[in-house]
Amino acid sequence: MPTYMTRGNYTQGSWASLVDNPQNRLEIIETLGKEVGVKIIAAYYSLGERDFLIISEASDVTDISALLMKVASTGSVNNLETTVLMTGEDVVSSLTKAKSVEYRPPGK
Secondary structure, three states, X not given: OOEEEEEEEEOHHHHHHHHHOOOXXXXXXXXXXXXXXXXXXXXXXXXXXXXXXXXXXXXXXXXXXHHHHHHXXXXXXXXXEEEEEOOHHHHHHHHHHHHOOOOOOOOO
């Protein structure tokens, strides 16, 4: 099953709401993920450029997209960035396929 890494930021308004009503929003995302077929493997808050990092599994990109689109549509987060993660085995499989592909760069 494909694995994804999502990072993002809470808006100023979201942080203000969390200060007024402290809660672990990552637990809520885990519950929401289950509704659309996304399994949260790990979720962390972070200091620095992004406020959170979530590692998840989804059967296809439409499941993870549905989750992220729903959350983003609320305006509570921004700078969402999702990356597909690959295992070493995935890379070797891709390299093996790439080896058999004929490609001629422009100008050659």
